[in-house]
Amino acid sequence: METEDHTSLKDVTLEHASKTTVLPRHFSTSPKHSLTTTPLPASSVSSPTNSWALLKTCNKHMEQSIHYLLNQQDPRGFWVAELEADSTLTSEYIMLRRMLHKVDPDKERKKVSYLKAAQCADGGWPIYYGGPSNISASVKAYFALKLAGISPDEPLMLNAREIILKMGGVVKTNVFTKIALALFDQYDWHGIPSIPPEIILLPKQFPGNIHSVSYWSRVVLVPLLIIYASQPVKQIPKENSIDELYVVPRDKVRIRKGPPFETDPRLVSWRNLFLLVDFALHLYSQRPLLPLRGFAIKKATDWMLERMQGNGGLGAIYPAMANSVLALHALGYETDHPLIGKALSEIEELEVESDDMLHLQPCFSPIWDTCLLTNALVESGLSQAHPALLKAGHWMLSKQTKKVGDWKISAPQAQPGGWSFQFENELYPDCDDTAVVLMALAKLNFPNKAEQRQAILRGLHWLLAMQSHDGGWASYDKDNNATMFNEHPFADHKSLIDHSTADIAGRVLELLGVLGFDQTFPPAQEAIAYLKNAQETNGSWYGRWGVNYIYGTWSVLAGLRSIGEDLSQPYICKAIHWLKETQHDDGGWGESCQSYTDPSLAGVGESTASQTAWALIGLLCAGEVKSDNVTRGIESLIRSQKSDGSWEESFHTGTGFPRVFYLRYHWYGQYFPLWALSMYQSLKTNTRLRADDIAKRNKAQKWYVQHFNKT
Structure with missing residues (x-):
């Protein structure tokens, strides 16, 4: 599954594993934020007036981000940051x-x-x-x-x-x-x-x-x-x-x-x-x-x-x-x-x-951090056989679940093969982590192709068996959608059940596209129908696991592009329009957790690095690389990057339970901005994403598609 490296970052080889990563329990933080370096003032960051100058500046800031993130990898292969609640x-x-x-x-x-x-x-x-x-x-x-x-x-x-x-x-x-x-x-x-x-x-x-x-x-x-x-x-x-x-x-x-x-x-x-x-x-x-x-x-x-x-x-x-x-x-x-x-x-x-x-903190998030960061680093141009990525890949392979869990009750035909969120949670893999891990594994160039493919097949079989009858995916169970139980007096948090969500459906579509499937694949057809039905009247999608409509909309647009949907369709154009309309004067995007209690506040809130990156990824996936909105968004990320290659982010942009429990992933403001900058660089330089090349190769080989056609 090797593809040509097509960015100037392909030869990045840093001594990233020489220092031991300090695990979350030992982080030295305040209750609100752990990073104290002062952001670069706007005047110290170049403000290019043409796209090529912006691209050059973007490349420099990507290198800083890559250097910062590679140096955070644990010697065992994973990345994990603090997961802060309240x-x-x-x-x-x-x-x-x-x-x-x-x-x-x-x-x-x-x-x-x-x-x-x-x-x-x-x-x-x-x-x-x-x-x-x-x-x-x-x-x-x-x-x-x-x-x-x-x-x-x-x-x-x-x-x-x-x-x-x-x-x-x-x-x-x-x-x-x-x-x-x-x-x-x-x-x-x-x-x-x-x-x-x-x-x-x-x-x-x-x-x-x-x-x-x-x-x-x-x-x-x-x-x-x-x-x-x-x-x-x-x-x-x-x-x-x-x-x-x-x-x-x-x-x-x-x-x-x-x-x-x-x-x-x-x-x-x-x-x-x-x-x-x-x-x-x-x-x-x-x-x-x-x-x-x-x-x-x-x-x-x-x-x-x-x-x-x-x-x-x-x-x-x-x-x-x-x-x-x-x-x-x-x-x-x-x-x-x-x-x-x-x-x-x-x-x-x-x-x-x-x-x-x-x-x-409520739990650890190593699998989630590792798979998202791996995807971002691949898009940045690192070799698919880069030592850091292969070490992460082998660690993820070792975490594939092998035991039957509670999911067997709702999906008796499924066999083990998913991934969980934490270091250890063998009985409770989830569809979101599984989809993103499979995407990451499919983008790496393992020496042992057979092991790689078998792990991907096991994971994909489990994931597709977990598709609910409404065409979407929940997190941990299939068809866990009896919303009336949220009316029980015990369930005043209104999160008693695990129903299908647009963000996970988008993620699975993105995975299927990377593996070479298109919108004619029956599970993809059902998922697209589900997403059309789940779209909000303003064009956005609700974000169950991230704040909020920006998160949901990015996730869906990424999936629709990957699976091959016609991006000129009215429902997609409506989503693009909503993202553009919610951009802030500073070029960024932000949305408060308050949008869960008051949907009229969708897309309203102080700009954050992660939410700016999500909006940019959504627009880039929708073909808007040349738009002024994207240019301003990229400039916003460049201006706000700190001298050590990181971004400051104090706001909670992750969601545990809407209206009740929110999460601050300490690295959401790190790897998502890198991912957005990398996508911009890829599309401006080569008019395609690195992920597109991998999907094209998989589609030509038809290895995964033919396997599922046989079964």
Whole structure:
């Protein structure tokens, strides 16, 4: 699969692996950003007046970026940067350690420093950089600080209390916050939606069984079933309580009349039906059938313990890992039991510690960082057999899953072959990572072609088997689209399920094009139909896993170009127009997380390096390389690059759960700008992308196409 290197960067060979990459837990960061180098002033960057001068400048800045990124590679082959969330994880971590009587005073002091630094000017805590105070994040932070011994009379606590009460107090927090408070008797278990462990006994064919919800809900929920059954309470001193955060006295609160138990004004609705079911389950839980309850707890425990084997923790995400510890504790395991010790050690790996502060990241993102960066570096002109790329490729090959996971329930015909997001999450590969890894592998020139092709085939078979009946792809399961479950009072975060998304469908189309398929391939036809139906009226596409409409629109346009769609079609032109209309005066693009709650803010927000790069990639894929919008966007990226070859980016541009949980990938602002600059350079120099050459070769060889024609 070797193609000719056609840029001036083809001979870049840097000593990139000589220094050991420091893993995320040891990064020295502030809660908001880790890069402190001052950006180059606009006057110090050339402002070319013609395209060839711009191309020359672009090439220089690409070289700086490549040098910077190659020097970040771990000697084992992967790249990984910090994945930052918000203060809630650190608040919960303080609570967890207090619950278990496992407090490290020095680390707790650093967590307190982090929470203090993360506080907004109005006294609350946000869930994304630059965002407004959030009631749930603020209550968690306030309670965590009190548990850690911070006086409620300190100015930061007085300010926090004032804004929390203005936002409605404890009663207005989300379900997960209320569960965390109930563990310390700061909220009544009576006010938690009913989640009895008997839920796990529902057969797979029955609506509401644990496989009706997403992977992330499942691994969080099953330990909660165990916790809910015993409803443990840790008594704390009165001075640590948060009664002052109730707008009305706590004993006067009508606990099952407020959130999340509000009724739908329509008499007949899923919401009201689930409220009736919740009421019935609540009555049952007061006097459960003891033999059935015991059997359910055992089954939930077995399910959880099976998935805690190996490394990385339950589901390889912090909320599930923490719940697994609490569930074991509720079952009577001592805090020094090896299972609890192992789980806590896995959580400790998520710590990001500096001299003064400590916060927690939700998980690691090495496969995602590595596959995206590999694609960007290939497009930049590095040899497809460059040592850094082959080392990354072999590392990715070693991470292909070989075990059957929960996905087998929704796709029984599928066989293992996908990739997960984290270092270790064997049972939960996802379609997004799998598509981008396969793209990266297909672009490399491995010495062992047979191994390369077999890995790609296994991955592609798994990925195509995961296509949902609506033509799209979800992340972890097939046809996990029963949206009515988001009306359950437990699901106030509205992210209980894992439905098809436009961004992943675009990614799979991009992969299929790279492998030599075109729009006549039946799965591609179904995906294109899905995307046409999913397009917003303004021409954009919703971004489920990145913020937001810029992310979705880039992903789709890249896929449509790769698979061979006619770019002059009206629906594509509409998307191009939307991207052009949302460009900022500084030449960049930006969009706030607020667009998830208010779609009228689509494409509105301060310019960021990653979102500028996404918009540019979308326009370049749509044939707009000669447009003034692209020129201004490229100039914007060049102006904002720092002297070390990196870009500054403080904003959260990744999405965990819309409206609830956002992510700041510390290298989104690094490899996406390189990718955009590289695409511009390729198209201006050769009128085609490096990826186009690889796709052309694969299409001529017909190796993958003929394989699927036979099967």
